[in-house]
Amino acid sequence: MDRIATNAGTKLILCVILLVITAVSAALIPALYFFSDILEQEQERAATQGVEGLHNIIDEYKANAVHYSAVFSRNPKLVMALENKDAGELLRLLKRMQGDSGVDFITVTDDRGIVIMRTHEPRQGDSMAEAADIRAALAGVVQAVVEPGAVVRLAIRAGSPVKNEQGKTVGVVSLGYDAARDEIVDRVKQLFHTEATLFSRDERVSTTIMKDGRRVVGTKLSEPIATTVLREGKPHLGRSEILGTEYMTAYLPVMGVDNKPVGVLFAGESLADFLVARNKSIMIVGFIILCFLTGAIFVTTNRLHRELADAKLALEQVVLFRTEELRKSETQYRAVVEAQTDCIYRCTPEGKLVFVNDAFCLFYGMQKETLIDHNLTELLGPEGMGLIPGQEYLPIPDNAIETSQMRYVRPDGSVRWIEYVSQAFFDNAGNIAEYQAVGREITVQKEAESAISKAREAIDRASRVMTLAMIGGGIAHEIKQPLNAIKILVETIFILQQDAECRSDEEITQSVRNISQQVDKIDAIVNNLRALPRSSESFEYLPCDLNLAVQRALTIVAHQLVSQQIGLQLALAAELPPVYGSLVRFEEVVLNLLVNTIQAFDSTDEIDKKIQIQTWADESIHLAVSDNGPGIDPAIRDRIWEPFFTTKKSAESMGLGMSIVQSIVAASHGVLKVENNPNGGVTIQVSFPIINPEPVSPVET
Secondary structure: OHHHHHHHHHHHHHHHHHHHHHHHHHHHHHHHHHHHHHHHHHHHHHHHHHHHHHHHHHHHHHHHHHHHHHHHOOOHHHHHHHHHOOOHHHHHHHHHHHHHHOOOOOEEEEEEOEEEEOOOOOOOOOOEEEEHHHHHHHHHOOOOEEEEEOOOOOEEEEEEEEEEOOOEEEEEEEEEEEEEHHHHHHHHHHOOOEEEEEEEOOEEEEEEOOOOOOOOOEEEHHHHHHHHHHHOOOEEEEEEEEEEEEEEEEEEEEEOOOOOOOEEEEEEEEEEHHHHHHHHHHHHHHHHHOOOOOOOHHHHHHHHHHHHHHHHHHHHHHHHHHHHHHHHHHHHHHHHHOOOEEEEEOOOOOOEEEEOHHHHHHHOOOOHHHOOOOOOHHHOOOHHHHHHOOOOOEOOOEEEEEEEEEEOOOOOOEEEEEEEEEEEEEEEOOEEEEEEEEEEEEEHHHHHHHHHHHHHHHHHHHHHHHHHHHHHHHHHHHHHHHHHHHHHHHHHHHHHOOOOOOOOHHHHHHHHHHHHHHHHHHHHHHHHHHHHHOHHHHHHEEEOOHHHHHHHHHHHHHHHHHOEEEEEEEOOOOOOOEEEEEEEHHHHHHHHHHHHHHHHHOOOOOEEEEEEEEEOOEEEEEEEEEEOOOOOOOOEEEOOOOOOOOOOOOOOOOOOHHHHHHHHHHOOOEEEEEEEEOOOOOEEEEEEEEOOOOOOOOOOO
């Protein structure tokens, strides 16, 4: 009975085991299909991460291009070589800079965008003024762009203006990287374990996809994906066939400066091996589960135990090796940082300093032991609060670098200026883990800028005083006329008062009104005269009537026009749109143009002297002053805007009038054009943009 019970119990156990095996098999086989869907979703995530990583690497190259272009544009030797058009020196400097920075190419142009020197090809003299980064640099903006080209198939580049000691833009440094080099896509494959490709428009220029042992560059993007990504500017995620192999892919458009796609980024994983492995795994695992479930659990557990022990030992060895490598790397990093002449510090998000170099200690006059664990807010003061969290600057992972300038007053009362480039480092959760900043002292630069600004203001005032001296005679005559009229009117009142028979209260009242009108006329002339010598800082920029500026300027030079028998023709447009700027300064523009024209007639024997002033509006607002004088020699036409350049005797002119005109026009975003007339004389035309509801700030002059 016991044997029967034992056999029955054994059979029952076997039946339960078989039932469990069958139930587990029935549950696991569908689970394998579900697991395959999870793997496919994981491949989608990997493809998305890969293409986003490729996009971030492109942004990293953009940031490097902006940094190096800004640094190289301030190199004094480069500025001197550019001004002297020294091609040999330029090439030597550019080759050295290219080697030091690791960029693929450097191009230098003049202030019109004409190429002076390239490092990557011998061609010179062509115009790159329409290139996006060079056009932006000539406008004073440093901008990184991605552009396709003939020599560099897909370039990551940035341009910075090169300015001389006077602050004038003398050219542009444009540099960058060849996005088609294989190290970019290889880096993506190494980091994200996905295939990566860069397209210039719809053509592969760099890829990790291989065929017959070679990269498949030069092939085209499929038409459906090109329509979605390249023409519509939308991302694409899903399965795609590439050279006969199915991939799980992610595509992103590469946007150019005009926000239109100029290329495509790709990352993906092959599905062929995945599909074969999935089907084989389903059959093999199902068979193994049905036959060897119990034995497999024991074998697997035992093997996992051994592998865990081996992995623990290997992990301990890796940790020891990486710890030693980290110690060596940190030692090298500290040696490099300590040798820097720039101020470097690192701090926690709360502002607690964790590292400072010797240059930082020297600048702030404190010992390193005192600074460590010191709070940055106490050291930098109110002007440096923006360099730590909780202020206006709060970085995010996509914008973790900020440049700021601060004024520091030393304990002895001396003022120092320093420019910090601050960077935030983030943990895996996207929270700020640490700040690092590199500071460069710019005290000398600030003092030079202040001195230049004061010198420009002095030159501006001197020019207005010289202008007043030239028109003084006309002002005296204009005031003398209303004074004579007042004298006559007063004598008339005396006569009427003495002669009771002829006295008329109405005539006396009218004479008093006339006297008041003459006094108002004198007051208007004097006010116009007093407004001219003011500093540019006192002018408020408002919508102005250009016709009114012409009329007020004419009241000052009217006597000179009459005394020199110069005819005046006015063609002022009715209901002229307003111009954004200062009425007094626009009056000064018209006055300088008229005085130059009047003086130009001194060198001609023309009997019928004429000046014509016109205003009109189309897409812009225009003012033109024309004459029939001797005109301008073409050899000096481009120099008339230079400060202190004049064709008159030194005692008659400082050569600043036209330079001041140019600065006033530029302050209101206007442009100047000078042309000789076909029948003699010259026309100077000023064009201003039509005012917007919210006008932009005036250009600093």
